[in-house]
Amino acid sequence: MSDKPNISSLSRTRFVKNAAARVKAVAKASGDEPKALDDYAANRIVAALHPHVQHLKIAEIIEHGPDMKSFLLEPDRTKGTERLAWFSAGQYLSIHLEVGGASLNRPYSIASSSRDALNGRYRITVKRVEGGVASGYMLDHWQVGGSVLASAPLGEFTYEPLRDAKTVIGVAGGSGITPFRSFAKAIFEGDEDFELVLLYGSRTIGDAVFSDEIAEMAASCPKIRLVNVLSEQKKRGCEHGFITAELIRKYAPEGEYSIFLCGPQAMYRFVDKEIESLGVRRKFVRHELFGEYFHPEQNGDYKGDINAEYTVTVRVAGEEYRIPCRADTTLLRAMEAAGIAAPSDCRSGRCGWCRSQLLAGEVYVPESVDGRRYADKEYGYIHPCCTFPLGDVTIDVPPMGC
Amino acid sequence: MKKYDVIVVGAGNGGLVAAATTAKAGYRTLLLEKHNLPGGCATSFVRGRFEFEPSLHELCSESTHEASRSTSRIFADLGADVPLYFENELFRVIARGEDGYDVTLPAGEAAFVDAMENIVPGCRASVQALFDLNREFDEAQLYMDGGAMNPSVLMDKYGDFVRACGHSVDELFDALGMPEKAQDIIKTYWSYLGVPTDDLNAMHYISLLCAYVEGRPSMPYHRSHELSLALAKAVQGFGGEIRYNTEVTRFLYDVDGAAIGVIAGGETILAKKVISNIIPNNVVNRSYGKRLPASMKKLVNARKLGLTFITIYLGLDCTMQELGVKDYSVFVLGDKNSRAQFDARGEFGMYIVNCLNRPLPESSPEGTCTLFFTLPFMPEDFPEELKPEEYKKFKNGIARKYIEDYEKLMGLSILPHIEEIAVATPVTFARYLGTPGGEIYGYASTEWDNVVNRTVFKDLENRIKNLYFCGGHSIRGDGFPSGYITGEMAALDAIRDLKEGK
Numbered sequence: 025m026s027d028k029p030n031i032s033s034l035s036r037t038r039f040v041k042n043a044a045a046r047v048k049a050v051a052k053a054s055g056d057e058p059k060a061l062d063d064y065a066a067n068r069i070v071a072a073l074h075p076h077v078q079h080l081k082i083a084e085i086i087e088h089g090p091d092m093k094s095f096l097l098e099p100d101r102t103k104g105t106e107r108l109a110w111f112s113a114g115q116y117l118s119i120h121l122e123v124g125g126a127s128l129n130r131p132y133s134i135a136s137s138s139r140d141a142l143n144g145r146y147r148i149t150v151k152r153v154e155g156g157v158a159s160g161y162m163l164d165h166w167q168v169g170g171s172v173l174a175s176a177p178l179g180e181f182t183y184e185p186l187r188d189a190k191t192v193i194g195v196a197g198g199s200g201i202t203p204f205r206s207f208a209k210a211i212f213e214g215d216e217d218f219e220l221v222l223l224y225g226s227r228t229i230g231d232a233v234f235s236d237e238i239a240e241m242a243a244s245c246p247k248i249r250l251v252n253v254l255s256e257q258k259k260r261g262c263e264h265g266f267i268t269a270e271l272i273r274k275y276a277p278e279g280e281y282s283i284f285l286c287g288p289q290a291m292y293r294f295v296d297k298e299i300e301s302l303g304v305r306r307k308f309v310r311h312e313l314f315g316e317y318f319h320p321e322q323n324g325d326y327k328g329d330i331n332a333e334y335t336v337t338v339r340v341a342g343e344e345y346r347i348p349c350r351a352d353t354t355l356l357r358a359m360e361a362a363g364i365a366a367p368s369d370c371r372s373g374r375c376g377w378c379r380s381q382l383l384a385g386e387v388y389v390p391e392s393v394d395g396r397r398y399a400d401k402e403y404g405y406i407h408p409c410c411t412f413p414l415g416d417v418t419i420d421v422p423p424m425g426c
Numbered sequence: 427m428k429k430y431d432v433i434v435v436g437a438g439n440g441g442l443v444a445a446a447t448t449a450k451a452g453y454r455t456l457l458l459e460k461h462n463l464p465g466g467c468a469t470s471f472v473r474g475r476f477e478f479e480p481s482l483h484e485l486c487s488e489s490t491h492e493a494s495r496s497t498s499r500i501f502a503d504l505g506a507d508v509p510l511y512f513e514n515e516l517f518r519v520i521a522r523g524e525d526g527y528d529v530t531l532p533a534g535e536a537a538f539v540d541a542m543e544n545i546v547p548g549c550r551a552s553v554q555a556l557f558d559l560n561r562e563f564d565e566a567q568l569y570m571d572g573g574a575m576n577p578s579v580l581m582d583k584y585g586d587f588v589r590a591c592g593h594s595v596d597e598l599f600d601a602l603g604m605p606e607k608a609q610d611i612i613k614t615y616w617s618y619l620g621v622p623t624d625d626l627n628a629m630h631y632i633s634l635l636c637a638y639v640e641g642r643p644s645m646p647y648h649r650s651h652e653l654s655l656a657l658a659k660a661v662q663g664f665g666g667e668i669r670y671n672t673e674v675t676r677f678l679y680d681v682d683g684a685a686i687g688v689i690a691g692g693e694t695i696l697a698k699k700v701i702s703n704i705i706p707n708n709v710v711n712r713s714y715g716k717r718l719p720a721s722m723k724k725l726v727n728a729r730k731l732g733l734t735f736i737t738i739y740l741g742l743d744c745t746m747q748e749l750g751v752k753d754y755s756v757f758v759l760g761d762k763n764s765r766a767q768f769d770a771r772g773e774f775g776m777y778i779v780n781c782l783n784r785p786l787p788e789s790s791p792e793g794t795c796t797l798f799f800t801l802p803f804m805p806e807d808f809p810e811e812l813k814p815e816e817y818k819k820f821k822n823g824i825a826r827k828y829i830e831d832y833e834k835l836m837g838l839s840i841l842p843h844i845e846e847i848a849v850a851t852p853v854t855f856a857r858y859l860g861t862p863g864g865e866i867y868g869y870a871s872t873e874w875d876n877v878v879n880r881t882v883f884k885d886l887e888n889r890i891k892n893l894y895f896c897g898g899h900s901i902r903g904d905g906f907p908s909g910y911i912t913g914e915m916a917a918l919d920a921i922r923d924l925k926e927g928k
Contacts, residue, residue: 029552029602031589038592043882045874053728055720058707064863065808066852072814110814187844307743307845397470399652422462425671
């Protein structure tokens with residue numbers, strides 16, 4: 025025997041014994057059905073937090089003037105949704121609509137609190153968008169008792185205690201108030217823990233939906249502060265003008281603070297410039313979804329003919345459709361108009377749910393909304409919600425799924 | 427109704443390779459995936475300006491000892507060309523407590539053996555013996571791959587291979603007389619196979635260790651999503667069809683119990699062969715029980731679910747230099763013993779922290795870096811009574827605890843730099859992989875259920891005609907290469923049976 029370390033002391037037949045042990049272990053195991061997924065705690069949480077769809081019913085409609093309504097939604101047990109999914113304040117629902125042959129999904133922030141969801145209610149607030157097919161349909165046709173098909177709660181416009189500062193300056197414009205109502209209510213009810221200073225921009229106090237309600241919560245909860253910022257009205261107790269760097273500085277705490285923005289694109293453009301002069305670190309500035317992208321031709325790198333109209337060949341679930349798409353229209357909108365049920369949630373290039381394969385043709389994706397994975401760009405995958413055709417294109421789109 | 431030669435269920439690593447392989451062989455192949463992306467664990471996700479790697483630490487793809495079964499050979503055969511970065515360092519391991527250690531090990535057999543001798547004088551011969559054993563394993567496997575295997579030849583000529591096949595890592599290392607400290611350090615990789623070394627098959631572990639040491643750890647430049655897209659492209663390039671957002675809800679059998687197809691997305695789809703990349707538990711639960719052999723349910727019930735993880739993904743608004751991080755991969759051990767590390771799950775038994783910017787500086791935007799924490803967890807560790815509304819606090823609590831621990835250990839300031847954070851738990855893995863309890867590693871490797879036994883019993887048990895399994899739950903256990911390799915094996919089995927008309 026050499027001195028070289030060796031394993032000759034180990035038995036050569038042990039693996040045979042292990043094999044016999046296997047036969048024995050299998051023989052004495054139960055022959056019943058294995059545990060179902062629902063029998064595992066982690067899978068139950070998945071089912072509760074991330075249902076494939078939520079079947080809802082309109083329980084109540086609250087009017088906020090001629091062009092804005094809140095819809096209170098409850099689970100539709102007759103269709104299998106027993107309870108509403110819990111969410112983090114700031115998240116949205118993607119609402120599915122079938123309107124005159126078009127198949128649409130639209131994201132709406134949940135304006136109610138997560139605690140309300142436990143009690144069987146979501147609230148979404150819809151404002152009429154000029155020329156908007158979805159908002160018009162919801163405002164004009166949704167009735168109490170009607171059915172609504174919604175996604176699970178989605179989105180990353182949430183307060184993250186390990187990331188965000190203890191104080192959040194909320195910058196809300198118009199109907200961008202809805203997630204902040206949810207934040208305020210969640211703080212009020214003890215489900216979120218941070219200081220919210222809400223700068224709420226409206227034209228007049230009459231336009232400031234939810235202002236009274238939030239003020240009322242603020243009155244009894246020191247973590248919430250509301251500042252109405254009115255652009256077209258001077259009113260005692262309110263700021264006058266726009267949400268500027270100076271105004272943010274006036275209400276900001278000493279030290280670090282986060283800024284959360286939700287409002288129209290014009291507000292982002294204005295306030296983002298203002299924020300630059302504040303020297304706030306990038307990590308402390310969070311935006312809600314940008315929303316639909318319009319006017320790609322205004323970008324320097326756009327080389328297409330914006331007045332052209334192209335043909336998009338869409339393959340989905342083994343079918344093939346040929347549909348028109350104007351150069352200024354995203355592939356997603358063209359599919360929706362043609363009644364093709366294509367997946368989409370955020371409609372802002374971020375969430376990736378509309379991810380599809382570009383099989384042929386050239387497209388334009390504005391850089392600021394290009395939320396694709398690196399390899400997706402390399403291998404020819406696109407997010408149709410922010411992709412414009414530069415010629416005839418062929419795409420392969422996954423079906424909507426469950 | 428469209429009829430296929432092969433339906434592959436699940437576009438994980440195994441499913442992608444299986445579908446590409448059958449499509450390449452000219453069979454009409456349909457790959458069905460419930461998610462809207464291929465890859466399963468091999469994917470990526472975007473938060474803000476960061477794109478995170480969700481699972482891959484490193485491939486041991488260029489393993490020389492089983493080059494015929496390496497990831498790179500499989501990718502090359504399928505024309506899936508993904509450039510890889512090769513790393514010269516294996517890992518840094520910090521063991522706490524009395525007689526703790528903090529060492530960094532290099533790749534390359536000679537360098538590794540030298541480094542170990544430096545750290546634990548006198549261990550050289552026993553460490554060198556591991557590599558010599560591994561060469562015998564290669565020869566034994568070549569012999570077995572050759573077909574006409576004679577058990578007595580195997581016993582006599584490849585005795586050490588047979589010995590290693592029947593023993594645990596602890597038993598084998600003890601037999602070699604390896605000093606305890608050297609053993610502890612060399613066992614660091616146990617979590618890559620999911621069970622502590624007293625339960626871990628020695629042959630399996632030594633193969634893995636040598637694959638990393640000799641082949642060097644490697645990784646794609648643009649997250650493992652890149653690997654999956656290259657394979658998806660191969661599937662399509664060979665004429666295979668991939669359908670996303672299409673979950674298989676039912677496996678179908680004929681009266682004799684042979685698989686004949688599936689129901690997916692509400693549609694009945696038939697095929698001559700079905701290859702499942704999803705775990706047998708889910709296949710059984712989606713089959714009419716009477717059509718399955720009772721032994722299959724028994725086998726599923728006898729086995730123990732494998733490891734899952736809690737993972738923390740951080741996008742930081744400073745560079746790794748500013749942060750003070752120097753290493754790619756750091757194993758932090760609460761105890762030197764792997765069983766104790768495993769038992770102290772959730773209490774710093776062991777965790778791994780990776781900084782991808784070390785090997786791949788451009789893996790996050792300029793002025794930033796990412797950290798990736800991996801904590802072993804078992805499906806049964808997940809709190810049974812946790813309410814959905816408590817879940818976010820639960821996961822953030824664990825994340826804070828581990829980040830603060832690492833800050834303290836390494837003298838770093840991480841929390842103030844967090845620009846993006848995502849915390850994945852068994853819930854996340856259950857959601858995206860659809861596995862019971864969110865398991866990732868398939869079935870736990872045990873004395874009677876490890877790569878050796880599984881290989882021995884592959885064609886003896888669990889056989890349902892026309893149904894084949896690949897992926898982490900199949901014979902080789904977890905890991906990217908195992909997924910790819912078993913995907914190819916399942917496809918080759920199916921092709922063989924198609925050719926023979928079986």
